[in-house]
Amino acid sequence: MNVMIMKCKLAHLLVFLSLCTPFLMADNVTLEAESKDSKEVHVTYDKLVEELKHVHRLKSILNLLTWDERVNMPDQSADFRALQQGTLARLVYREFTKQEIGGYLNVLESNGDQLSSAQRALIRETRRKYDRKKSLSEEFVARKKEMESKGYQAWKKARDENDFMLFAPVLEEILVMAREEAGHVGYADDPYAYWVDRYDPGFSVKDIDQYFGELKSGIAPIVAQIQASSVKPSRDILKGFSVKKQKVFITEVISRIGFDFEQGRLDKTIHPFCGGSSEDCRITVNYAKDAPLFSVFGGLHEAGHGLYEQGQPEQYLGTPLGEALVMAMHESQSRLWENQIGHSRVFWEYWEGEYRRLFYRQLRDISSEDFYRAINAVEVNPVRVQSDEVTYNLHVILRYELEKKLLDGSLQVRDLPVAWNKLSEELLGYTPKNDMEGVLQDVHWSIGAFGYFPSYALGNMIAAQLWAQLRQDIPNVDEEIALGNFAPVLVWLRENIHQYGKQYSTKELVKMATGKEMSSQYFLEYLSERYLPLYVGDGEEG
């Protein structure tokens, strides 16, 4: 499908060749010397699954340490926590890369014809990860970990002092290392392709170039119409919402949409996230008294991630078949609940009464229409995470264009702030006032996470495409949502997405679920249908 898969096949072939006696043909993978009887193959498969579940348990503990770090840990215990995490991370690495797992994979790959397609998918995904982990030495992994920490600290300092040049030399080092990693994994010639594949296997730079080109030209006229409109809704009308009641509300909401509190929790952190594991899923939100929508949509967003985790098939938990697809598909799940559903009229048709009951005084002078417009206010914001969904993808495209050039060397780090500001003006019509508002706003590059930004925009595209299909498959979905019945939506997602774990790639699964190739068209249609009626006012919107 792409270079990574080819590389896996190649690696597999080489392993196979090195095991074969000379007279064997390389492309015949079920030869005498390697073929096993069915029982033996299935015993090996079960052993592999046991090993994977063992590693999964350790990894889920690591996730819990991270959750606890952000939710509960006392301040002064941070150093010790880092030691605990380092120790456990090394064990996870060691347990996953041990010889036995490689051995099982070899046997199973040579006897793939005796396995189901789901089982072969499990082996394919395990091999992909195994080869990647093995290709990075423990020494490199440790060095990378240190660099992440160094990068994060330098970024924070630069932010505090609003001076990109304090971060620049470290970013140079981070880039060298990012290219080195790509080289280890076989992408020396095209490091950015590795990073895209790293976070979203199956997508190529060419794919993304195409999608983002379409988004860019499609979003521009929508933004132009909104900006030309005399309608200027604002979120500032919502003030003084008690945090305690905000929590009551979002707990009710995510419980109603299906988040299982018997295997999950909701807590508070400054930066919301979804952590833990499918078996014990822990989401967090933040609350601001004068920005109450933050907890509503943050909660829906994280609950969307949580529902995907909780929807993984139980019998496969701990294996790739019981593991959600990263990153674009995961983001599509959170965005679908946050945006397609949470920002809709029918959603608020059901919830507005309860919201007004909890916040009577805060809302009594605000009409339903003004409230709904506040929710869907569109305004260019210099900061990505504070953007509405109309302009959000432009922020992503900006980062994508720049990181691609940073990786291939056609953009120098020292020139980054100027390039950022120029592109910001071009895409958003806004020139950041300083580095903090511009090039220093996101943490990602400081911890070496290149190729991560595109996933956000891909997720938005997928959410819109799935939503379009879901509305066709469930013609009365609006009526159901307006009645507070979210089960049909969740059932559709469970059946079409969640149940498959990593059995298919993101692109394959989108095609299976919608019958169409992935396309930016659905997202652009969705934006027009949702926002233009509000701003341009030509008719009723959905």
Next chain:
Amino acid sequence: MNVMIMKCKLAHLLVFLSLCTPFLMADNVTLEAESKDSKEVHVTYDKLVEELKHVHRLKSILNLLTWDERVNMPDQSADFRALQQGTLARLVYREFTKQEIGGYLNVLESNGDQLSSAQRALIRETRRKYDRKKSLSEEFVARKKEMESKGYQAWKKARDENDFMLFAPVLEEILVMAREEAGHVGYADDPYAYWVDRYDPGFSVKDIDQYFGELKSGIAPIVAQIQASSVKPSRDILKGFSVKKQKVFITEVISRIGFDFEQGRLDKTIHPFCGGSSEDCRITVNYAKDAPLFSVFGGLHEAGHGLYEQGQPEQYLGTPLGEALVMAMHESQSRLWENQIGHSRVFWEYWEGEYRRLFYRQLRDISSEDFYRAINAVEVNPVRVQSDEVTYNLHVILRYELEKKLLDGSLQVRDLPVAWNKLSEELLGYTPKNDMEGVLQDVHWSIGAFGYFPSYALGNMIAAQLWAQLRQDIPNVDEEIALGNFAPVLVWLRENIHQYGKQYSTKELVKMATGKEMSSQYFLEYLSERYLPLYVGDGEEG
């Protein structure tokens, strides 16, 4: 010191012999072939310490999983949590019992003369644990784990149905296994001695027989005088205390006595406990609206444990020199803060104002004297955990007498309820009305924790003995406490107890701190001085 230590020395000797060339004398441990130069010995020592710290980190993660299980975990995640714990526990076992550690111990034991006495203590304690762990196979440990779970379930069911006979057959199995474990560790002839040593190394059954005989005859006349008194204070006068304010109060109190919230937390669980690790110490309490003293004294008790943990010397954390003594010494620390300090007049001289400020309405009709009497109300209670400190030890003695006989076979499981009730009448003057109120009240035996109960009473004894010494060393301690200054107490405990980790045995450390052998006399004197004035009224009490 006792059989266990002798056994360790023997094992060490055997290992040593197997390594020596034939001409070496067995009792000469610094012979040519084994002796190393000083640098090499210290490098080996450092390697051992590194390994121990590595294991400690993993174990501290296991502790955090347990804490999280009780404080945060969603209900339906219990099965997965058990798998996480099992996986990590096996890794801890494997990492601690690996060959390298045994090898380092051998080298260091043969070159003890090149090490400080603290370093030798570290090696002695590591050896003790290493040998015990090694002598139990992974198979046995796994079987024991299963039995604990089976035993706990059977006990719970028997409790629910108030029928000991439902638990009896499983208790038989648990006893067989407890004897088997003692056998593996070299105590086949005297299994109970193993169990006493297991939880309180350094104490023999003979020691405890003596202490408990003295306690029994010393407590009886005190109880008799209290029961004969016309003074009948009651805790029932304290009702309707808001849980939120109870939390405010106990947080203030434990913060003031020195619990470090920068490396610790306070949460709520049904059964209070102190968990986590020295680096990140997490205590819990429970709150009852109509029994407010429960959170005050539960909080002081757990904070006492927490202070001992937080007081471990930083440079030794992760090794036995930075690890608190179990169980009696740990219990002495919690009881000292809970009872000697928390139940005293001077403690409430400082805190009563704040307590009344928080609970004005609940306390306005209660005099300071009545409040203080309520705190120190003595009343025979059939349930150990609800007992006052005068009768508490009698509950312990009852269990001790019975478990000793269960282990040596002189008491049959089927005869246990009758024996329990008979001894209860004898010691407490009370015959339990049913199994739940009697023989089924404690969880300990169901999870195979024999030899654990005595620690509670030993802890009470030690608390009183340390307290007597502390009052001599700090003559104005009452004035300090009455002013809310707890630092002198904590400093004394840090200097005399906390800083030593496991460098000395409990008995040794008590002697070092007080200049006297451990004795029951201090506890009996303390009881008389605290309680008789309240009930018999002959003078002023401390």
